[in-house]
Amino acid sequence: MVSTVDGRLRRAAATREHILDTAERLFAERGVVAVSNRQISEAAGQGNTAAVGYHFGTKADLVRAIARRHADDIERRRKLLLARTDPAAGVREWVACLVRPVTEHLGSLGVPSWYARFGAQLATDPALRGILTDQALTTPSLREVVDRLNRRLPDLPLEVHAERAEMAGQLLVHMCAERERALARGAPTAKPDWHGTATGLIDAITAIWHAEVTPAEVAGGEAE
Amino acid sequence: MVSTVDGRLRRAAATREHILDTAERLFAERGVVAVSNRQISEAAGQGNTAAVGYHFGTKADLVRAIARRHADDIERRRKLLLARTDPAAGVREWVACLVRPVTEHLGSLGVPSWYARFGAQLATDPALRGILTDQALTTPSLREVVDRLNRRLPDLPLEVHAERAEMAGQLLVHMCAERERALARGAPTAKPDWHGTATGLIDAITAIWHAEVTPAEVAGGEAE
């Protein structure tokens, strides 16, 4: 019990990882909601059709476990990048601190990867949405980078600031998913590697932050 | 058969519409994949649990029917806007021709609406994705506007052009869904109306098209 090396724990941990890998792939390929725990257990080579339930509990718990595994590595990379970024850096560098940890993590997964498509589903499904936001948007390094970025941002009306922050997040999630889809089906990709994709995203998000703000019309708008 | 008023057809058409409305709402609230045809039929007040199957066939057919209903109105609005846009107009005006038809359509649906969230799910679910792209990206007026826009765009490397077009599409779909979510849960929204949301999107997308293009490093990139 207190022994440092327990073969049973090792075996269980290995199957846990194998189930996580399998679930992630099936989720990306067929959709999170469409894949049953049974299918995952069987595809993972577990004779036990209840293996997912035994090791993780509900599907929501499984989804959380997958998300956490990746979030940890992204957080690690973000801390690293944050540490070696000049505190006096400009908007572009702080945007990079938000984008690069994600793209570099995806790059480290090899081809094909599945996490970006998985994440995009979490972001749009009403039942899963909370799982992603709860754990991805509350990490300390993320808040730190956002704080630094905000200090270097041009003066913007509060609602425009909120809107553009949302845009940056949506772009990051869904453009990564899109590239991953292209990679998975062997289609040509806009950029040859994730680093190039990140550069394109940073260009775009930086441009959004610096975009002109068209004022609302005094009484305009369309009817019907 | 040739008579102008057929009570049976009228009744059927009415229940069809009612089923479409109900399905759209449930899809947005609980997720497209998570909602069964049975639940839709029951929620629509049809004693027949197979009403969806009878009127539409498979769930994919139902999803297509919902998407088409909205796509038609959006197409109509885009044609209208295209007709009264100066052929010599600039990037910003052509971007508006892509954004405004969608936001105005959503505005016409009242609050709460469900179509934007529904569309966002179609865009990210691997099994449903084709349904959306097949019918939304092949309309004549859309191709026309994109052509006009391309002629006024700054010179961009082909891969950057493709990447930014993708960004514009993702932003449009997911920012509308996000605003709709906020509206539905009664949360404060960045902009008071859809027209303001469109203006923010047009500002952002126009800025993306005009953003600097950072060249790829000759041999840079990170390992692992």
Add this chain to the structure above:
DNA sequence: TTTTAAGTCAATCGACTGATTTAATGGGTG
């Protein structure tokens, strides 16, 4: 009025789901 057929309803089918229960396995420990 009778006929006809579209629309609706109620019951049912096999297949699959998550969950629970019971049995077999096999490595670590006393």
Add this chain to the structure above:
DNA sequence: CACCCATTAAATCAGTCGATTGACTTAAAA
């Protein structure tokens, strides 16, 4: 060595799924 127990396997449960069926309702057509 023999025991123990976490893990894996296997069998089973009630519930829901999409799909099909035939009977009933309704209103236009003959």
